[in-house]
Amino acid sequence: MNENVLDQSQIVSAGSASTKEEAIREAGAILLGVGAVTDGYLAFMLEREAMTSTYMGNLLAIPHGTNEGKDTILRSALSFVRYAAPIDWDGNEVRFVVGIAGKEGGHMEILSKIAIIFSDEDEVKKLLDADSAATMLELLGDVNE
């Protein structure tokens, strides 16, 4: 693939959203901005969130579209936004929001790396303490490989 699934430009170290819906919009806007999805995708992300929370645990939420919305995905990409203040995600604290656009499973490997990183609380702590998007990308490891 000629474009990385997660580029540094898709990582935001200090997101501006303060509610769940704003955070989903912020995540979706990044995906739209890099041309990974059409502007129809956001509606599917919100719809998916309404079905079941995408809160994963360990301060992480992973908003993504529904199966029906997959035509609005142009290529696999992720967005990664960190928030200084916890966002209330259906009663859970969320500091990291990973927006997912998955096409033909191309995002799975990266997603699984992110999952493994987030399952380790020490790694989560490091991500919280990271001083820049570049450091965060480094911590996430060579996710694009």
Add this chain to the structure above:
Amino acid sequence: MTTTSTTQTGEVNAQPGWRVGVQRFGAFLSGMIMPNISAFIAWGLITAFFIPTGWTPNESLAELVGPMIIFLLPLLIANTAGRMVYGTRGGVVASIGTMGVIVGTDIPMFIGAMIVGPLAAYLIKQVDKIWAGKIKPGFEMLVDNFAAGILGMLVALGAFFGIAPAVTALSNAIGAAVDFLVTAGLLPLASLLIEPGKVLFLNNAINQGILTPLGVQESTEFGKSILFLLEANPGPGLGLLAAFMFFGTGIAKASAPGAIIIQFLGGIHEIYFPYVLMKPILIAAMIGGGMTGIAINVAFGSGLRAPASPGSIFAVLINTPTDSYVGVVLSVIGAASVSFIIAAIILRASRKRDLELLESGSDGLVAGAAKMNDLKGKESSVTSTLFAGAGTTQTKISNIVFACDAGMGSSAMGASVLRNKLTKAGVEGVTVTNMSIANLDGTEDLIITHADLTERARQKNGRAAHISVDNFMSSPKYDEVVSLVTEQQL
């Protein structure tokens, strides 16, 4: 894997290794045949009705008969076997490979399917391992599809050149040996070859290729020939199926009465072959029955005027000359009785184990290969006790599935985390996958879902153990699963 889970009986550990091996092999055979029994029944009915000598001959519909037994049935068996070894992907490669043996010969290739199917699936499983996790994202599908396609082609070629001629040679050898025994006058001994040959679907090769020509010769000379009865006597099959009807388990038991009609009245002997194939020791019953039938006919000097085709009781009686009625009827009854008694003893002896098998869900619809590896020491009501205490579990967990609504996000992440933990714990032989709840197919041993979705998952697979988690990233339940699985590996 020869490890067994801790069981309360201790019986498992006392069994010698070879016996466990034989049981597993038997379970594997049964697993690849049994789910397809309905296809055999459909084929048997079509054949009994529509072939020229059938109940309601119909030339056009009779054209179903050939392709179904040449292609459909072997491919179904190959696919089922492949799935048991390596899921859907294994099934696909197994089917491709089996085409090689099918096209390579003229005889129905059941034995070929039963060899090539599992082998092909095993090969693709090994090949996949070579580059598992090393492919750049986005290329997995390309590599996967071409790997399976190319391997399938190679297996088909190998089977065409290797296995098909071997099976043909086997068929010819059996034919030649039968020919020898007949010529030497050692007729009852012919059953030793005819019966195994039959259940490998070499029945037509033996009957029409060897026995019928010789029989016709004899018949023109003496007005009758015993050779027409060597293979076509419906007695042994009747006895076997009747034994299943009374002492069998599960689908085999339930389908036996219908199979009797197709076999005994319809003359389609093929219908009972799967029952023998899934428990090969039953061949002893068939041989015993066959020998008895032949011996009786020899004693009474009875035979048929012409080939009984198909080998139904009606075709047999129609072709029986008046001086042979007693002998022929007795030979059918005698053969059926002997095969019934032997089969009944065998089925009785293994009944308890078969029932356990049945309860653990290995009968019927495709049971996973993983489960096949672990047939013993299983109890049916395992789920509720699963996490009561790690040591008390009876089910060996080898197929863990994370399920979520779409199967693209949270379940994938949960599966990654657990897989990572299992790898770190040095656990092998346990697969962790993710899918949408809609795709659960009943072969899962343990299903992990978000608390909101557990009920839905339970409806799809009530047999598996279910775990609900709220936190996919670091649920304490993961560690319980890891320690449980680790313990089971010991």
